[in-house]
Amino acid sequence: MLTKTLEQTYFVIDFDSTFTKVEALDVLGEISLAAHRDREAILEKIKIITDRGMSGELSLAQSIEMRLQLLTAHRDHLPALIETLKNEISDSFQRNRHFLAEHADQILIVSSGFKEFIVPIVTSLGIKEENVFANTFVFDEAGNIVGCDCENPLATDKGKVKLIRDLNLEGDIYVIGDGYTDYEIRESGLANRFYAFTENVMRPKVIEKADYVAPSLDEFLYHNKLNRSQSYPKSRIKVLLLENVHPVAVHLFESEGFNVEILKGALDEDELIEKIRDVSILGIRSKTQVTSRVLENANKLMCIGAFCIGTNQIDLKTCTEKGIAVFNAPYSNTRSVVELAIGEIIMLVRNIVPKSNKMHEGVWDKSANNSFEVRGKKLGLVGYGNIGTQLSVVAEALGMEVYFYDIVDKLALGNAKKCKTLDELLAISDFVSLHTDGRASNKNLIGAREFGLMKEGVIFLNLSRGHIVDVQALVEAIKSGRVAGAGVDVFPYEPKTNNEEFINELRGLPNVILTPHIGGSTEEAQENIGNFVPGKLLEYINNGSTYGSVNFPELQLPLLKESHRLLHIHANVPGILAKINAIFAKYHINIQGQYLKTNEQIGYVITDVSKDYSDEVVSELRHIDNTIKFRLIY
């Protein structure tokens, strides 16, 4: 029996596609029809019937009957179905199992599905068996499922309405579900609110009827100020991913329940200013310029992921001042750049591009003139970081002699030789390849003077950043023959999308390979980046860890267990830690763990405390002078 108390709220929750991610009868069909030769066609029919039933196009009785006929299922199929469903419980229900158990007396599962599989699933999360209202199967003597218990109101149209009316519950009723039959309870006047649950499916006809749309159970709990597993529902946190980042990244954010928007191209400053206002997590590649003007309008922004190596497109100083953590992927695409550089050096020194072009015009020009091996030639690397060093190793394996110049004293790998000055390197090299970072001071690092120092007939590559080379000087050097071949992947101005024309003085020059900034664009690299960067951003959002951040003090934090974590970002001035701890002392709060790291601009203090503390503590922490950002996670 249900315990009914006045002023009580009942939570009426649907099962299929709400409590679980799937429709159980669809899954049962996959099991029962596993060996059927028309399996796919029948499953498709079942899905269509399910959807038509859910959106109110078919009567419920019709939909159940039609599906059961098509299923040809047996009692022996049920254990496999239950096993599958256990792994398909909706993420936000899994996360909030404590809510379900804590409010077991008030939670009713009301479904036109079947108790035989619903009860084992929902009771595993603490829901009471007697609070499950659903149909039951009818079996024949051989154990085949041949129908359902027709006496049950849930097997009939408006069955949920009839059931709730018969229960005669005293108190408020909130319905959470994805289907039209869930809305009908509200329509009948029996429920106070209907929450359209969209974590697994979105049914426009249902959404338009809802009092609220709940993309997750967290959202429902947040909306009703009920205890929940997340301090703030992720569905309220907007993630904006630009420049066609790999789908794996989109999936990672979506599966955590974030509200994700993706755009194929980059946005210009004004467009980004418009978009950024309600964005908390921004993902970009190399083209999007995150300027101080953009950041001025980014008051919700918590972190930025550069889905690439370079972060020169981001105003890091302003990000730090505003407490926005920036992460990149320092290693994921390095190998791809190295392979392209090697390929281009070989193609250029063999004069393959003009030869290939001629062949396409029908010209057979077999000759060894101006074609050389790379073996024994001197490769000069400007910048000996992650890419420069890797290229050094691979080039040596091909028999090249490697020289490098870096502004930082770097360990020479293999037999590579360090040059004391850039001029020395340029004068000695047969091939010059640029691999410096894109800091502003590297603008026009290679100009007319530097080309003048290079050997006659040098092969020149820039796969680093466009502004590092004075393009007009390169054009002159190519025309004069000083540079015999060039591979250029990066340009001072690059088109924002694939629809924009590429305009550059290098177009049309002989033995020049032009590529559209694809040094790091391989399937492997993009998938690596697509996993790596969201991993960093999620660690920061979920846990506060900043390990690998390019602008924040780096902290690798332990996982949060049975406590709340308070994260305080402040300007790096003396005395803030003392002020934070004075507040904890004033309110007698026991600190379970505390971490502090600073850099020149900011300090980052993380304090883990037990769950019982008052709102005043949070308010006082937020109002400490020089606080930049404060947040709380649990």
Ligand SMILES: NC(=O)C1=CN([C@@H]2O[C@H](COP(=O)(O)OP(=O)(O)OC[C@H]3O[C@@H](n4cnc5c(N)ncnc54)[C@H](O)[C@@H]3O)[C@@H](O)[C@H]2O)C=CC1
């Ligand atoms: N074309 C593409 O698709 C890609 C381009 N890149 C670009 O390649 C470049 C190198 O990347 P990583 O090796 O990962 O960077 P890194 O940061 O590991 O190495 C850069 C090195 O350049 C050195 N350096 C900086 N300024 C210098 C100067 N003026 N003279 C000599 N050395 C200088 C630094 O000390 C550092 O050792 C970056 O600009 C990056 O953005 C990276 C990946 C893909």
Ligand SMILES: O=C(O)CCC(=O)C(=O)O
């Ligand atoms: O693939 C991209 O968008 C940019 C690659 C790049 O230049 C980088 O990783 O720094």
